[in-house]
Amino acid sequence: MSENEEASNKAAEKIARKKSDPAADVHQWLQEVHYGTLSTISQTEGLEGFPIGSIVPFAVDTDGKPYVLIAEIAAHTKNLLSSDKMNLFISHPSTEDDPQTNWRASLAGRMKRIVSPRKADLFSKKYLEECHLISEREEKILLARYAERVPNAEQYLNVHNFSFWKLDSIAKVRYIAGFGRICWIEASEMIDDSNVGFEAIKDSSIEHMNEDHEDSMITLCEGAHSFKPESVKLLDLDSRGILMETKGPDKLVFSSFGKVIEPSDLRVEIVRLIQDARANIE
Structure with a gap:
């Protein structure tokens, strides 16, 4: 990185942090929008290692972390089984203005499958060690939060073969609040203490x-x-x-x-x- 680029990045970060709290903004944005672009590392033949994205609805848990509901046959599930690395891109919902003048954020991190006792028998003990195990009651609470945004979620989870996956570990967040208001948000800043x-x-x-x-x-x-x-x-x-x-x-x-x-x-x-x-x- 050249000295000019480094100076420009520092100036953009200074402006971003002076005008607002970037981490708090992202937590607010996750409440304002219900859809984002989930990107995972492709395992499709000929596309191995490339990021593949698609629009997904998501909800937010009590700890401020987003989670999604994905079909077992979906490409994202196959990708996450091989690599838990992912990115969730969210942006201002307005379609009228230049999208580059509005806010957007990319949340990079690792996802974990959420498994309740009623589905534990579907997976090996070794794989379950990699999952986030919850009670059936906790699963119903996650479903309630998700169903507010996706009313048919109960049918997907209980009738069809879908699973919740949660952004369990945030690596960094790329924050853009408008022209010249840009910075990286560290994982430690994204720890939610709003409760x-x-x-x-x-x-x-x-x-x-x-x-x-x-x-x-x-x-x-x-x-x-x-x-x-x-x-x-x-x-x-x-x-x-x-x-x-x-x-x-x-x-x-x-x-x-x-x-x-x-x-x-x-x-x-x-x-x-x-x-x-x-x-x-x-």
Whole structure:
């Protein structure tokens, strides 16, 4: 790299970090968009070693890491079985302006398959050591978060042969927030701590919602998720949304705030979700 190139890169990084927090921006962007371009290392004959990309929907776990649902027969699955290296590219959803004037980010890292007990028998013990093992309850929670973005996800996971894969380890993120606002984000910067402040208010908030606002949560299910349960209770909440459990039908439902919020914004954001749902019904 020449001295001029190095100076230019340093200037772009200085501007990027002065105007914003790049890592926080990327976490927000992962909430704003539901699709990205997943690239994996091809194992197709004649294309070995080349990156192959396709558009995939994704969701974000409580730790801020994205995960996808991929068919066993998909090229991405075959590629990831050989090399866990991948890249997820996300960009501003606007199609009206020059895309190079808007934000975009490339998250490079390694993916792990997520396996629950009901599917563990499909894989060897040796391979399972490379996977992220979770309980069936945890799988249902992942499904609820994913199904908010992809409503047919339950059928894919439970009827067809699909598996969740998670960006388990981030290597670096290429951050571009617009012209001249460019930098690399280190893995350590991407560690998400947005849920820390919620621990102090979580229990009381859940208790309040369940005691006083079940009717509002039924409205939320009806207006935002297209079904009206007989009963509902709030199970959990974090900086990205709320998790509810319904009866009649029995299911877990996740409602996203569409952004990463602060604990002080919790009440306002829950009210907004319910108001938007009520408007959809009316």
